Amino acid sequence: MPKPTRHLALNAFLMSAGHHEAAWRSNATEPDDYLSLEHVVELARTAERGLLDSIFFADVPVLGHPDRRPSESLDPTVKLAAIAAATSRIGLIGTASTTVEEPYNLARRFASLDRLSKGRAGWNVVTTATDAVGANYGITEWPGHEERYRRADEFVDVTLKLWNSWRPDAVVGDRAEGVWADPSRVQPIHHRGEFFDVAGPLTVGRSPQGHPVVVQAGSSGPGIALAAKYAEAIFTAQRTIEDGRSFYAELKAATRRAGRNPDHIKILPGIVTVLGGTEAEATARADALDDLIVLRHPHEQLAHQTGLAVDQLPLDEPLPAAVRAPDDNTGSRYALTLELARREDLTVRQLLRRLGGGRGHRVFAGTPEQVADTIELWFTTGASDGFNVMPATLPDTLEDFVDHVVPILQQRGLFRTAYEGSTLREHYGLPVPGEGALAGVSRAG
Amino acid sequence: MPKPTRHLALNAFLMSAGHHEAAWRSNATEPDDYLSLEHVVELARTAERGLLDSIFFADVPVLGHPDRRPSESLDPTVKLAAIAAATSRIGLIGTASTTVEEPYNLARRFASLDRLSKGRAGWNVVTTATDAVGANYGITEWPGHEERYRRADEFVDVTLKLWNSWRPDAVVGDRAEGVWADPSRVQPIHHRGEFFDVAGPLTVGRSPQGHPVVVQAGSSGPGIALAAKYAEAIFTAQRTIEDGRSFYAELKAATRRAGRNPDHIKILPGIVTVLGGTEAEATARADALDDLIVLRHPHEQLAHQTGLAVDQLPLDEPLPAAVRAPDDNTGSRYALTLELARREDLTVRQLLRRLGGGRGHRVFAGTPEQVADTIELWFTTGASDGFNVMPATLPDTLEDFVDHVVPILQQRGLFRTAYEGSTLREHYGLPVPGEGALAGVSRAG
Numbered sequence: 001m002p003k004p005t006r007h008l009a010l011n012a013f014l015m016s017a018g019h020h021e022a023a024w025r026s027n028a029t030e031p032d033d034y035l036s037l038e039h040v041v042e043l044a045r046t047a048e049r050g051l052l053d054s055i056f057f058a059d060v061p062v063l064g065h066p067d068r069r070p071s072e073s074l075d076p077t078v079k080l081a082a083i084a085a086a087t088s089r090i091g092l093i094g095t096a097s098t099t100v101e102e103p104y105n106l107a108r109r110f111a112s113l114d115r116l117s118k119g120r121a122g123w124n125v126v127t128t129a130t131d132a133v134g135a136n137y138g139i140t141e142w143p144g145h146e147e148r149y150r151r152a153d154e155f156v157d158v159t160l161k162l163w164n165s166w167r168p169d170a171v172v173g174d175r176a177e178g179v180w181a182d183p184s185r186v187q188p189i190h191h192r193g194e195f196f197d198v199a200g201p202l203t204v205g206r207s208p209q210g211h212p213v214v215v216q217a218g219s220s221g222p223g224i225a226l227a228a229k230y231a232e233a234i235f236t237a238q239r240t241i242e243d244g245r246s247f248y249a250e251l252k253a254a255t256r257r258a259g260r261n262p263d264h265i266k267i268l269p270g271i272v273t274v275l276g277g278t279e280a281e282a283t284a285r286a287d288a289l290d291d292l293i294v295l296r297h298p299h300e301q302l303a304h305q306t307g308l309a310v311d312q313l314p315l316d317e318p319l320p321a322a323v324r325a326p327d328d329n330t331g332s333r334y335a336l337t338l339e340l341a342r343r344e345d346l347t348v349r350q351l352l353r354r355l356g357g358g359r360g361h362r363v364f365a366g367t368p369e370q371v372a373d374t375i376e377l378w379f380t381t382g383a384s385d386g387f388n389v390m391p392a393t394l395p396d397t398l399e400d401f402v403d404h405v406v407p408i409l410q411q412r413g414l415f416r417t418a419y420e421g422s423t424l425r426e427h428y429g430l431p432v433p434g435e436g437a438l439a440g441v442s443r444a445g
Numbered sequence: 446m447p448k449p450t451r452h453l454a455l456n457a458f459l460m461s462a463g464h465h466e467a468a469w470r471s472n473a474t475e476p477d478d479y480l481s482l483e484h485v486v487e488l489a490r491t492a493e494r495g496l497l498d499s500i501f502f503a504d505v506p507v508l509g510h511p512d513r514r515p516s517e518s519l520d521p522t523v524k525l526a527a528i529a530a531a532t533s534r535i536g537l538i539g540t541a542s543t544t545v546e547e548p549y550n551l552a553r554r555f556a557s558l559d560r561l562s563k564g565r566a567g568w569n570v571v572t573t574a575t576d577a578v579g580a581n582y583g584i585t586e587w588p589g590h591e592e593r594y595r596r597a598d599e600f601v602d603v604t605l606k607l608w609n610s611w612r613p614d615a616v617v618g619d620r621a622e623g624v625w626a627d628p629s630r631v632q633p634i635h636h637r638g639e640f641f642d643v644a645g646p647l648t649v650g651r652s653p654q655g656h657p658v659v660v661q662a663g664s665s666g667p668g669i670a671l672a673a674k675y676a677e678a679i680f681t682a683q684r685t686i687e688d689g690r691s692f693y694a695e696l697k698a699a700t701r702r703a704g705r706n707p708d709h710i711k712i713l714p715g716i717v718t719v720l721g722g723t724e725a726e727a728t729a730r731a732d733a734l735d736d737l738i739v740l741r742h743p744h745e746q747l748a749h750q751t752g753l754a755v756d757q758l759p760l761d762e763p764l765p766a767a768v769r770a771p772d773d774n775t776g777s778r779y780a781l782t783l784e785l786a787r788r789e790d791l792t793v794r795q796l797l798r799r800l801g802g803g804r805g806h807r808v809f810a811g812t813p814e815q816v817a818d819t820i821e822l823w824f825t826t827g828a829s830d831g832f833n834v835m836p837a838t839l840p841d842t843l844e845d846f847v848d849h850v851v852p853i854l855q856q857r858g859l860f861r862t863a864y865e866g867s868t869l870r871e872h873y874g875l876p877v878p879g880e881g882a883l884a885g886v887s888r889a890g
Contacts, residue, residue: 024618024625031618031625032650037530037561061549063648066615066626073648074557075550081526082561085482100547104506104581105520112519116482116527135644136549170511173469173476178739180469180476181511199580203508203518205477294623 007429008379008414009266009386010406011054011093012047013235014040016070018393019272021356022292024070026393034070034394040079041086043395050402051416053427054091054122055083056215056235056388061100062132068297077109084117091424093122093215093233098155099129099148100137103196106155107162110212111204119209119423123159124235125216125226127152149222154193156214156230161189163211164433165201181205209423210433219247220332228254232430233266235388237336244269244383266428268388269378272357274365275400286357286365289392293356295349302352305334315349357392368404375405376414452874453824453859454711454831455851456499456538457492458680459485461515463838464717466801467737469515471838479515479839485524486531488840495847496861498872499536499567500528501660501680501833506545507577513742522554529562536869538567538660538678543600544574544593545582548641551600552607555657556649564654564868568604569680570661570671572597594667599638601659601675606634608656609878610646626650654868655878664692665777673699677875678711680833682781689714689828711830711873714823717802719810719837720845731802731810734837738801740794747797750779760794802837813849820850821859 016034017024024031033039047055057076064071076094084092092113096106106123114121127149129142142148170185189200216223216231227234234251238244247269252262274289276282295315303310306323313319318341325335341351357363364371378384391397409415425432461479462469469476478484492500502521509516521539529537537558541551551568559566572594574587587593615630634645661668661676672679679696683689692714697707719734721727740760748755751768758764763786770780786796802808809816823829836842854860870877 022623025620025623031620032616035560035649037563041530061553061648063631063646065628066631067624067628070625071648072650074560075522075554077520078522078526078554078557079561081523082530085486085527085530101550102545102582105546105550108506109520109523112523115480115519116523118482132644135642137547138642171477175470175476178467178470178737179512180515183510183512186508186511197580197583199577201508203506203516204480205517292623 006379006385007416008375008409009233009268009428010050010052010415011056011091011233011235011268011386011388012043012052012398012401013056013058013270013388013390014043014047014394014398015058015390016072016394018397019357019390020274020289020392021069021298022289022294023393025292026289027396031070035072035074037082039395041083043398044083044087044090046395046398046402048087048090050406051419052090052389052402052406053386054093054120054424056093056122056124057095058124059095059097059126060128060130060133061097062130062136065297068294077113080121081113081116084113084120089419089422089427090120091122091213091427092117092120093124093213093424095124095126097126097128097133098152099127099142100133100139101155103155103158104162104198104202107159107202108204110159111163111202111207114207114209114212115204117207119207119425121207122213122215122233122424125152125156125214125230127218145220145222149226151195152226153229154195156226158189158191158193158196158198160211160214160230161191162198162200162202165189166205168206168210170205207423209425213424213428213430224251224254227251227265228258228260231265233268233428236267236269237333238269238383239336239340241378241381241383244378245381248383264430266385266430268386269384270388270390271371271374272363272390272392273371273397273401273405274363274392275368275371275397275404276365277367279366279370282365282367286363286392290353290357293353295352295356298352298356299348302348313348315352316347318345318347319351363392368400368408371401371405372408372412375409376412379414451824451830452861453820453854454678454713454873455495455497455860456501456536456678456680456713456831456833457488457497457843457846458501458503458715458833458835459488459492459839459843460503460835461517461839463842464802464835465719465734465837466514466743467734467739468838470737471734472841476515480517480519482527484840486528488843489528489532489535491840491843491847493532493535495851496864497535497834497847497851498831499538499565499869501538501567501569502540503569504540504542504571505573505575505578506542507575507581510742513739522558525566526558526561529558529565534864534867534872535565536567536658536872537562537565538569538658538869540569540571542571542573542578543597544572544587545578545584546600548600548603548643549607549647552604552647553649555604556608556647556652559652559654559657560649562652564652564870566652567658567660567678567869570597570601570659570675572663590665590667594671596640597671598674599640601671603634603636603638603641603643605656605659605675606636607643607645607647610634611650613651613655615650652868654870658869658873658875669696669699672696672710673703673705676710678713678873681712681714682778683714683828684781684785686823686826686828689823690826693828709875711875713831713833714829715833715835716816716819717808717835717837718816718842718846718850719808720813720816720842720849721810722812724811724815727810727812731808731837735798735802738798740797740801743797743801744793747793758793760797761792763790763792764796808837813845813853816846816850817853817857820854821857824859
């Protein structure tokens with residue numbers, strides 16, 4: 001196989017004790033240490049030691065099941081800012097929702113992170129809309145899927161305008177005349193739309209990468225449209241290489257149709273990794289983790305999603321035939337879950353173990369060689385531009401990945417042996433927006 | 446004078462190149478370095494080296510005059526989180542407004558900062574309501590002063606309920622049973638009010654100090670009522686010791702009437718410091734800074750506030766007799782400005798130079814001994830519990846304060862010679878809320 005000239009992107013998706021929901025039961029970390037500065041800084045430094053492009057924290061502004069797993073969640077921008085001070089190269093991506101934020105506040109927070117980190121920030125755009133989240137914001141009824149995505153579209157548009165409201169050459173620093181910035185190079189955005197009226201300009205100017213990288217995850221119809229229009233990186237959940245290739249081709253085509261260069265959207269499927277010296281060792285490790293899953297809660301959650309009572313979903317039988325995802329929700333994580341159960345003919349117990357292991361993402365238990373093989377195969381055959389690496393347990397599985405998988409990818413000429421740049425855009429190979437950008441022009445990229 | 450047993454509190458109020466608006470013209474720092482991580486970390490470490498209680502960043506979510514001074518402003522929680530990773534003891538206080546935030550988002554962001562910093566966070570509650578800020582949030586008309594403070598009251602109440610929604614002993618970490626936290630110790634708040642409906646619980650549990658310290662600055666009537674009910678520290682602007690004593694007595698009495706221990710509200714007037722080896726040197730330094738103020742912008746701003754044209758406010762004449770603060774705005778910074786002009790019989794030029802130097806706060810140019818004398822006098826004669834130190838230029842005036850004023854205060858037995866505790870509450874001598882707190886109980890303090 002010829003050495004690929006494309007750049008393989010690797011993001012470490014970090015979650016408390018690890019992506020496997022029983023991870024916290026399997027190791028000796030103190031149970032309330034997962035939220036500590038030391039823990040998250042150690043993870044980020046490990047990822048940086050492995051020359052990864054970025055780390056990522058997901059977010060839902062509602063408490064999960066505190067009796068089930070480490071369920072606290074800190075605001076991602078606050079956590080990433082602390083990490084920014086303790087690292088120098090790794091990209092810093094956090095989720096924030098267009099449904100429970102003000103564009104001015106969100107744009108400012110991510111721009112602040114981008115400035116402090118010298119151009120390493122990324123915003124993962126989500127359109128949160130569960131009843132439980134709504135209850136924390138006085139929202140009793142969410143707008144439909146379509147309206148939510150229309151709001152998300154306008155929200156991202158406003159955010160980009162705010163990020164572009166300072167020209168890169170705005171600060172002149174003329175001490176003699178007492179002029180700090182040239183006001184003609186800092187312009188209001190005068191946005192008036194269906195959902196938001198925002199005057200601007202932002203209180204924060206340009207970072208070395210122009211503005212934060214826009215990331216998106218949605219793989220539903222409106223999610224793909226939003227991604228094609230704005231996203232520069234995609235964290236997606238594709239469980240087979242066929243699904244991966246089909247999603248990859250669809251999104252690249254949609255991006256081209258949206259008038260953008262398809263190379264400027266990096267598609268990174270999630271892979272939950274459980275590593276072992278031999279395949280048997282990795283599988284045994286994954287099984288041992290699955291044995292630690294407390295099934296009661298996900299069982300109740302699945303019952304809630306399907307609209308059935310728990311005892312209508314016996315653990316050792318397949319899902320009842322009548323269970324389907326709502327028509328307006330194809331491509332959602334729930335729809336993918338049901339698809340998985342059907343395709344692999346799983347019992348409810350098997351399905352819940354799979355979900356507990358990877359929350360809908362592809363779980364891969366194997367040797368470092370096998371993980372490198374699968375990454376190479378997806379990357380070189382049109383299924384991905386890299387991977388969203390989701391260590392099952394932390395910090396150990398991330399260390400395993402950095403110490404054992406990365407060197408193999410480097411030996412194969414697939415991955416960098418040193419950081420070439422210092423911004424997230426440079427890591428991902430994305431253009432710098434904003435050179436000559438003016439207010440009202442969404443972006444130059 | 447007997448050695449006081451009360452604890453003197455010192456907060457460093459940090460602002461870009463310094464509080465003097467011409468500070469950036471007076472030194473050799475690169476003009477866009479004021480927002481850098483290195484700059485703010487250096488300031489915080491200097492304050493920590495001086496054993497100060499805390500640092501503080503103010504905030505207004507609208508851009509100031511970019512041609513006048515370094516006017517960018519990063520989100521304070523993001524900036525403070527970065528500083529948290531680079532310091533270990535100093536308290537970290539940031540402003541956020543009850544008018545442009547959601548309580549769940551704000552409570553979570555400050556609780557996240559409090560967790561990551563191991564109990565060093567403080568929230569300065571403000572009720573921003575200028576037209577320029579409104580325009581960034583689609584708000585064309587703000588509610589009146591009274592309604593804004595009613596909203597602020599409910600906002601703080603909700604925030605405290607969320608911060609208290611986890612009992613300190615909630616995380617049990619029972620690996621054998623697979624129970625991470627005891628769900629009976631994490632309770633929803635079920636808040637339903639005039640402005641907010643918030644279910645809770647928060648996604649973040651207790652920090653070592655229980656929850657962030659609540660700070661407030663308002664010295665208007667409703668501001669004092671809010672402070673008496675909730676505030677644990679007050680950053681105020683009193684220009685004479687008589688004003689200071691009268692405000693101190695009024696607020697302590699109001700706090701007692703609100704059913705709280707008046708020792709649990711620390712009153713810290715602002716003092717803009719310009720230091721010199723001799724008084725003449727300090728005064729010359731202050732004058733040289735004042736000479737660098739570009740008067741055009743504050744002149745226009747004063748004209749706007751007074752409702753007059755610029756040429757109706759000649760620089761070398763006193764304020765026209767007809768100019769007064771609106772009746773519903775007594776105690777505001779603008780009202781205090783007018784009072785100052787009358788009391789000291791200042792011309793418009795003199796007034797603008799004063800304001801440019803300290804933005805309405807007391808400017809003190811003197812030797813370290815003189816600054817220590819004034820701090821001691823205010824502290825020991827019922828005018829303050831400490832000071833909100835506002836260095837005119839940064840980093841040099843902060844370094845001067847730490848290296849020359851702090852040792853004098855220590856020699857006099859007024860200030861600590863080592864940190865006794867590690868949380869902001871310990872530094873300020875405030876009680877830890879939350880021991881035994883349950884949802885719905887605002888706080889134990």
